[in-house]
């Protein structure tokens with residue numbers, strides 16, 4: 001990378017600048033106003049699943065602090081906010097009667113954003129599947145994809161007059177692999193066959209949701225968010241290059257190819273053998289078209305890169321991710337690799353030609369230390385943020401159609417299996433008092449956005 005200091009003037013005038021959260025990670029209020037249980041409510045109650053026995057029962061108490069949180073978002077100077085809608089608040093059992101009180105919460109959220117001049121970006125599924133649907137097989141059965149289409153139509157019909165940006169799924173790789181394959185996320189299953197069944201039904205569900213949004217909210221832009229890692233070979237040997245390509249197949253192409261209408265990558269179908277959705281008899285005529293419904297943008301969640309080494313006999317990929325020496329790592333032991341963001345964005349543009357790319361998440365966790373007043377001088381997160389903004393700028397200069405950036409996350413929150421131990425916020429949350437205090441990274445982002453606004457004369 002040539003320059004690691006981003007220049008606000010070098011971003012397009014209409015660039016989307018946001019912060020992101022998700023429902024289960026911030027809302028709390030798990031049983032309020034008719035909400036049904038989700039798989040994360042269940043998972044958190046299963047001993048040994050979440051660090052320290054933490055749950056999202058209170059989280060950031062956002063459900064009860066909506067107005068002050070919206071003021072806080074406005075004060076950061078962003079022009080967009082990405083949040084997710086809790087499916088079991090809208091349909092407590094996944095399908096059937098609509099819970100109006102649940103919809104009302106998101107109506108107030110959307111109206112509150114619009115009043116403050118902030119564009120709402122609604123994710124329809126950020127992992128809190130209604131427990132009733134999991135009891136029927138969850139994402140391993142096709143019925144869940146159909147139910148997701150119906151739920152998406154309900155939300156698009158209710159909010160589509162004001163929400164002009166919908167994301168169908170957040171990171172289906174995580175739902176399928178972490179949730180059904182290796183069990184570290186809800187619903188906690190350990191079954192690789194089930195996880196590849198889940199990938200297929202998630203992608204079918206994405207197609208159904210796209211159709212629902214097109215039908216109910218024809219003026220809205222819609223797409224999917226994938227967690228993508230640019231993948232590099234550990235050495236330049238053919239064996240390591242092939243291993244890196246298999247890792248790219250598992251993490252990236254398995255989702256990108258179907259979403260862009262190409263169906264599943266054949267090299268991966270061959271490699272997976274009995275595990276593949278095809279071998280399981282799950283791919284129906286018309287599914288390639290359904291999964292490949294045209295989208296308006298690609299959402300990219302990027303945190304790190306992957307470096308792959310050939311490892312014959314290891315797992316189904318016969319590849320291993322190595323931990324390069326000499327790199328910086330975040331508190332999750334994820335390598336800090338901003339140049340890989342540039343490479344990723346340029347590659348996506350070249351290989352898939354999306355109309356627009358939005359970085360829907362990017363951020364870092366570090367063991368923050370807050371002083372008595374809640375101030376956090378998070379130099380490492382601030383550096384991570386600025387380096388990734390610079391990497392985004394570089395990708396723009398190289399022709400990637402990047403149209404927006406959302407920092408993960410607005411504020412510290414419930415970090416899934418890690419509970420409250422891992423903080424990603426650019427705003428610090430004292431979970432005892434619920435006091436929010438912008439960190440150095442949050443203030444840096446705010447100052448950068450103020451300069452970006454001046455640069456375009458806004």
Ligand code: FCB
Nearest residue numbers: 022170171227408415424
């Ligand atoms: C992503 C998730 C998000 C958050 C970050 C750290 O995989 O989408 O909810 O947990 O990681």
